[in-house]
Amino acid sequence: MLKLSKLTDYAAVIMAQIARSPSDSHTAAELATQVKLPLPTVGKTLKMLAKNGLLESRRGSHGGYVLSRPPGEITASDIIAAIEGPIGMTECSHADGDCELFETCGVADNWQRVSQAIRTLLDGVTLAHLAQSSPIKLPVQLPIQSVTLPVTASKA
Amino acid sequence: MLKLSKLTDYAAVIMAQIARSPSDSHTAAELATQVKLPLPTVGKTLKMLAKNGLLESRRGSHGGYVLSRPPGEITASDIIAAIEGPIGMTECSHADGDCELFETCGVADNWQRVSQAIRTLLDGVTLAHLAQSSPIKLPVQLPIQSVTLPVTASKA
DNA sequence: GTGATATAGGACCATTTTAGTCCTCTTTGC
DNA sequence: GCAAAGAGGACTAAAATGGTCCTATATCAC
Numbered sequence: 001m002l003k004l005s006k007l008t009d010y011a012a013v014i015m016a017q018i019a020r021s022p023s024d025s026h027t028a029a030e031l032a033t034q035v036k037l038p039l040p041t042v043g044k045t046l047k048m049l050a051k052n053g054l055l056e057s058r059r060g061s062h063g064g065y066v067l068s069r070p071p072g073e074i075t076a077s078d079i080i081a082a083i084e085g086p087i088g089m090t091e092c093s094h095a096d097g098d099c100e101l102f103e104t105c106g107v108a109d110n111w112q113r114v115s116q117a118i119r120t121l122l123d124g125v126t127l128a129h130l131a132q133s134s135p136i137k138l139p140v141q142l143p144i145q146s147v148t149l150p151v152t153a154s155k156a
Numbered sequence: 157m158l159k160l161s162k163l164t165d166y167a168a169v170i171m172a173q174i175a176r177s178p179s180d181s182h183t184a185a186e187l188a189t190q191v192k193l194p195l196p197t198v199g200k201t202l203k204m205l206a207k208n209g210l211l212e213s214r215r216g217s218h219g220g221y222v223l224s225r226p227p228g229e230i231t232a233s234d235i236i237a238a239i240e241g242p243i244g245m246t247e248c249s250h251a252d253g254d255c256e257l258f259e260t261c262g263v264a265d266n267w268q269r270v271s272q273a274i275r276t277l278l279d280g281v282t283l284a285h286l287a288q289s290s291p292i293k294l295p296v297q298l299p300i301q302s303v304t305l306p307v308t309a310s311k312a
Numbered sequence: 313g314t315g316a317t318a319t320a321g322g323a324c325c326a327t328t329t330t331a332g333t334c335c336t337c338t339t340t341g342c
Numbered sequence: 343g344c345a346a347a348g349a350g351g352a353c354t355a356a357a358a359t360g361g362t363c364c365t366a367t368a369t370c371a372c
Contacts, residue, residue: 060340
């Protein structure tokens with residue numbers, strides 16, 4: 001269903017929570033309480049986010065996590081990629097041509113374009129957007145139907 | 157990785173193959189040979205596509221599958237939904253409010269908007285696009301960065 | 313009406329992925 | 343030194359996925 005994993009979903013919620021007070025340091029325990037998720041899971045998620053450079057961590061007492069960049073500069077793509085790895089709709093979206101069906105596939109190119117479009121879309125959604133409650137506007141809604149190409153692909 | 161399942165990928169390839177001669181009837185065996193995938197798998201995929209109304213099937217000798225609509229009227233969304241169920245990035249994208257974390261989540265609305273944007277994007281990609289080898293153009297690439305909203309979400 | 317050709321519809325299993333927990337180690341501040 | 347916090351990884355249980363196979367049903371040709 002083109003779905004995010006639960007962990008990614010948690011990550012978004014946690015990041016949003018942090019983004020709402022971006023200058024404070026947040027401990028895993030604190031966040032776990034706030035988002036009502038079990039501590040070990042929150043801890044794991046935070047570690048992944050930190051390892052991928054979205055959060056700065058400090059150990060020891062008075063430690064915790066802070067955003068590594070302002071909320072406006074952290075994108076949905078970043079968060080998804082941090083938890084799930086590189087975004088791509090198909091196997092061959094990033095692998096370097098190790099798909100032995102490439103010849104007969106015939107749709108790889110266009111899938112990759114679609115994939116790229118989604119990535120671009122997600123690049124345009126920032127943590128600041130996610131964290132605020134007011135609706136964000138995305139441009140895709142309207143124009144896409146009008147961009148249809150000459151429909152070939154018929155033969156008979 | 158926001159990835160399609162393999163089956164969905166197969167479905168796209170198979171549908172594209174059919175779309176290249178849309179007036180012919182295609183048997184599972186025939187298609188399996190053409191796309192170089194095992195027959196049982198191709199059969200299963202075809203059944204799912206037929207059950208979801210994307211293909212018309214005919215049994216018996218001289219049977220096979222035909223597109224139920226012209227390639228320009230079958231979308232990537234249709235194909236994905238046929239194999240994977242409704243498209244949505246998060247659990248709560250379609251379920252009717254059975255998420256007990258809804259209160260503390262704080263990002264549900266905006267995720268749903270993103271989800272919707274992706275769906276719209278995929279609605280704009282037709283089988284005719286996928287089947288042709290020339291590049292399709294998608295509108296999202298350019299304008300999205302410019303639509304950013306007033307970045308609130310700071311507190312300190 | 314019989315037989316060959318196809319799909320329909322599930323049951324089934326093996327494998328992989330995912331979610332979630334826990335343990336031990338290191339860092340930091342007091 | 344001790345308590346608070348994160349780092350890193352091992353581990354398990356559960357779920358999703360991919361793939362195969364079997365039986366039933368429809369259709370056509372003869």
